Amino acid sequence: MSTSPRRSRHPAPAAAGGGVLGRLIDLSPAEFARDVWARTALYTPRAGDFSDLFSADAVDELVSRRGLRTPFLRVAKDGSTLPDTSFTSSAGVGATIPDQLDDTAVWRAFADGATLVLQALQRTWQPLGDFVAGLSSDLGHPVQANAYVTPPQNRGFDDHYDVHDVFVLQIQGTKRWLIHEPVHPDPLRDEPWTDRRSAVAEAAKGEARIDTVLGPGDTLYLPRGWLHSAQAQGAVSIHLTLGIHTWTRYVLAEQLVQAALAMLRDDPRMRTTLPLGTGEPDEEIDVVRRLLGAAVEGADSAPLFHRARRGQGRPAPLGPLAQFDAVHGLRPDSAVRLRAGLQARLEGRCLRTRVGWLEFPESDLPPVTRLLDGDVRTAQDLGIALVRRLLRAGVLVPAEP
Structure with a gap:
């Protein structure tokens, strides 16, 4: 062994x-x-x-009581996956999804x-x-x-x-x-x-x-x-x-090239039709190679990376009733915090998160920057109007006492 x-x-x-x-x-x-x-x-x-x-109790509960659907379960035997229809069915009145x-x-x-x-x-x-x-x-x-x-x-x-x-x-x-x-x-x-x-x-x-x-x-x-x-x-x-699901340099390269191509869309030299009767485009490929190389040098693929990263996960759970109470019961001493798992990132005046993006006036940028550290804050500290907006957007949540 x-x-x-x-x-x-x-x-x-x-x-x-x-x-x-x-x-x-x-x-x-x-x-x-x-x-x-x-x-x-x-x-x-x-x-x-x-x-x-x-x-084992968790297995039994998930299979028998949670109403799970495919693809939350696969069944495999002898190296092969069984067809979904062999272990799924309708759940009866009120739940006829097959x-x-x-x-x-x-x-x-x-x-x-x-x-x-x-x-x-x-x-x-x-x-x-x-x-x-x-x-x-x-x-x-x-x-x-x-x-x-x-x-x-x-x-x-x-x-x-x-x-x-x-x-x-x-x-x-x-x-x-x-x-x-x-x-x-x-x-x-x-x-x-x-x-x-x-x-x-x-x-x-x-x-x-x-x-x-x-x-x-x-x-x-x-x-x-x-x-x-x-x-x-x-x-x-x-x-x-x-x-x-590891990030690789190859993925970063894909994003960099994607950003470079986006820059080149409006370049008249790239939009030009190839000459009539082009057979061996070696000369044209050389032109494209130079333009693409220059675009790669100047491209910023960080926004694409962060967008892809946000798309790879979900934020922490959000209870709609607790959130409703937080919005409508908001007081100056109400404690709030940034919702976990948002992958929040401030880009200029725009806050980008897994639940969407928000743009802020310059006056709101200092409190928005403070809340990104994840610490518990009060509505008075950040500004009640700002906190109410961020609670409604699902970006802030009530902090547990």
Whole structure:
């Protein structure tokens, strides 16, 4: 059995200043960033107790009582995903939408050896919503949470790689993981493992870099591209996969070129029709190359990056009734704060957030700048009219006492 070089038997508590990330590893964030992140797999036994995040009871509630629809559940068996129609149906009077989970069909599939994959749990299970938001903040990359529920001695998927990094958190039962080094390092988002199916299958026959059984409280970090497969052992296995949709330089390059092309749309030299009868456009390509290079030098792609980043996540939940009370009960001493997860950014006189943008007069810019630090403020401190406007926009929320 081969394992990762790091196998601490005494995990450090999260209180050591590691934030949410500190719950998952036995390294400091600085050590993780320097030695592990995007470089190598990391197995951490007994990292902590994750029962506050997810459980078997949570699985049963989500499947049988929440009225979930596809694609919040996938069902997989023997390396293939079952059709949605095999485990969904109408939910009866008042809820006739046909793609809701049918708990009887889900049970029968599970009893027959299928793995249940509960997807995007940060949207449907509040403890994971808060956890994922914290991890995304720690890492600076978007994160989603899936749960894999596998019957004993079964596995849902064959050896494969993901195009995003993952943290695996074992919740219940045990699962044997086989990890192999990449056949295609650092795959981009449009380079799935199915493009290299034969190479993946061949590499999976070799000696594993990590061959270990994860038990409750163990974690595993895999950079994108690392091959893996997992099989439940003698009991039902539940594990969480936290998918980290990493930003890359390639994505930044795409955004930079996009910004440069936007600049060139109004350049008469770029709008000019090519000469009649153009056959070999080498000379024209040289002109375009020079113009495009100059545009790239002067382009500002930061707004595109921040717009894309805002689009990758959602702000913290907003209760409409609590917000109504906050607006209509606003007093000078009312305490408010910036809504979490907004990715708020002040660009000139415009505040851009995940819930839209607002433009302000110069006189409002100092209080708007102050509220961006996330501290609790009073309506009197910021200005009652401004606070009322931002509460109505869903940018500010009442601060908890």
